[in-house]
Amino acid sequence: MRHICKRLTFVTLVLGLTSLSLPVKSQDFTEQNLPNPDNIPSPVFPVPTERQLNWMETEFYGFSHYGPNTFVGTEWGNNRKPNPKEYAPQTIPDCDQWVEAMHSAGMKGAVVICKHHDGFCLWPTESTDFSVLNGAGVSAQVDIPLLFSEACRKRNMKFGVYLSPWDASNEHYATSTYVTDVFLKQITELCTNYGELFEIWFDGANGGQGYYGGNSLVNRTIDKKTYYDWDNLTQRIHEMQPNCVVWGREFRWCGNEDGYSGKTCWSNFDVNSINSETTNNVGAEDGLLFMPSEVDVRTTSKWFWTAEEQAKSAERLFQIYLESVGRNATLIMNCAPNTDGVMPENVCTSLRGLGELLTARLSVDMALDKTVTAEQTRNPGNFAASNMTDGDKNTYWATNDDEITGTFVIDLGEVKTIHYVTLQEYIALGQRVKGFSIETSSDNSSWDPFATGTTIGYKRIMAKNDDTTSYGSGTQARYIRVKITDSKACPLISTVSVY
Template sequence: MDIDYAAGIVPAPRQLAWQRQEFYGFIHFGMNTFTDQEWGTGQESPALFNPTHLDPRQWADTARRAGMTGLILTCKHHDGFCLWPSRYTDHTVAQSTWRDGQGDVVAETAQACWEFGLKFGIYLSPWDRAEPTYGTGTPYNDFYINQLIELLTQYGPIFEVWLDGANGEGPNGKKQHYDWTRIYETVRRYQPEAVIAVSGPDVRWVGNEAGHTRTDEWSVVPAGLRDTEKTADRSQKADDAAFAQTYTLADDDLGSRQALADYTGPLVWYPAEVNTSIRPGWFYHADQDTAVKSADALFALYQQAVGGNATLLLNLPPMPSGQLAEPDVAVLAALGRQVHAFQQENLLAGGQVTFSSVQQGMPAGSLFTHSTQSEYWQPAADDSAPTVTVVLPHPVTLNALVLQEEISRGQHIETVQAAVQRPGTTAWEPVATIGTVGYQRIARMPEMTVQAVRLVFTQYRQFPTLRYLGGNLLT
């Protein structure tokens, strides 16, 4: 691997904007909600769909309070039932008794997102068990593209298009060869700022649905990881509830020097998204009301994902009434308090900053504030041990350091040694060895009271950058 080549891979503007969303919600709602299933057959009557109190405003308000920045709606799951009145099938809300056949869940959700300051995304399952043309090649691809265009042109700006890799037909079932190129071109034409996720070229599925994240997550990876067949091969093959709670350790290193040592092919910017559900299942089931993940468990997932150079997509399944259940709402409110406290707290703020050298400078105070401006530090080219030191005006107690690099320049940082000075001492005490950083890294350390913090960048590609440094006391 040419290290300079790897260091020069940078995100597209749409990928950079997506990464800054950090944490957003999945809404699995549809026919399965009313049949108490995870995977429908496609033979269900549209009359079964009848939410009595559909309330996307409650979904959006709950998501906002939880610290989320957007919602992605399952506009059509594998059963093929459409939450909007598609012109290309009768298997839609238009054939239900809900709102006398005049309802549109997609429209109401998009409007609620706009009202509560969230971005809106769509999930459109490529696998459709209700559509007669599925498995026929071009006729089905035409059908899918037509539905995709409806969603891309009728509901305002879309920030993410989520393409599920699941296909459960089995070796003797229907086999559809999706026209991925045409799908991507359609999204680019109608929503050029949207990222295409999972079976797409912009955002990589982390590889499981349990919230597991790699110790070091690289956004610069071999281009072959965008192979949609590989994604489908690892995706869910059957209606198996246990799939969402398990993971393997395969490919736990995708982009390190060691992983790429013998690789000579192209590299791409292909960042990871972590998707998991607040409940054991993806759709609502009343018998799971006592199995909702706790706020502490969810905040731990948040720290691993958003603090591990990934984003977190957390599923919130509404009840058949069309509202989120009270256990979920309560947990999400508690989670939001933890997320907001983390985002607003920086125990290093006000410290005196010194850099070992400066090639690209920034106001010292900017290092402690989250900003969309491209302000960052880069050491001089001849600096063999780039170092950032923060001396605090008074001692603080913390157990985590938060780092962000300027990923618009690429992902460069490989290893950082963190050390602290305790009050009344001059010795530097090592507290953490930090690996990749990328967009953001939350590095836990032993809880202690410190007077100063020092970071020494010991391995990097070309040069390190640093746009944010924080200190927190996390639960």
């Protein structure tokens, strides 16, 4: 079912993005009609790569901000004269404990800060002396990406790295040699010494005040679209790490740091309007790029630890999950270790609580293997309505090419208490659905509205009236009716789950 029965010819045009992302390549497509005995629907472009699909299926993963900023109580550190002795852990940082805390929340991967804007490298790099090798004491000289990656793989979690392109400590920044002699060297070290990466995170902050190897603050700026030679850097990353998605090239920032995606969220993207928070949050129905959204958020109010920080409650973190993973985005959640090199207990408590809520509320699918009937089904081919509840992400229900609406009903077998209905498109052939509604019934005759929405994409989790603020008492029903009210082409639904 995964093959596409069109031969695609790619014509790539280099397009420049503005300040919140990196320049990317757009694709035009020409098609040759080929025999299609299985009646597979034609793709609706743009479509994801296999690398993007695997990344979207990760759904929820951690972020760890740790470094000199942890010890001096600041967020960026570019306005301080570089001093590696500021990085002063008294004991070896317990990366295993960090990752265990994330794992307890149900995260499937984690990304570690390897170099923030201050330029301090948390591994023994050959690119600069401003690294753990010159930190204060033996405990400061351990390789954080190594310990962190080992902790991830111990738990079968994916591992990723964050590397700020901006380096406010380096004398070569904003010169012709920084990218090749420093930045590329750092990328290469991270891509070749720590096993498989699933994501590399490049920040949008590029240039500004710093010491840049001198004795006073100066301001340096660069052309973000051309300075880093993103085309060649991305190609180099994929040569070393073929399964690694690249920030700003293969996925986009959601446009806020508050933990939510738009209720309408297209994975398609328009390169001409990336500088708008609304556009980043919503995407673009007719965008030329497949560039899904990543939502970033903090478990506290800051990225780096400070003593006065209060952790968000487990219920608030669960709401954030619904408003990100449940709105066709991935979620990267920051959990900042403290000066003792451990994750604070208040953060650990909230993370464990989140994991318990996810298990209690979203782990038992009441629709699995239940009967589904559809008013429209694509014919011929294997596109039965039962594909939506068979537990197989690679099968899907579809309508005929001339039908862009459709209705199906799930019978749970008996009256159940329903809190959430989850819909997933078969996005390997492109995102399609533009509108849908969900109704419930106890007798398959009288129907009550449950929720309405616009896009679905990889995953859409719908609560009653799309209200994410409260778990509530639920809805009593045996039947769930879903109507696809609008779609760019024949809708393809791979999964319907009921919780």
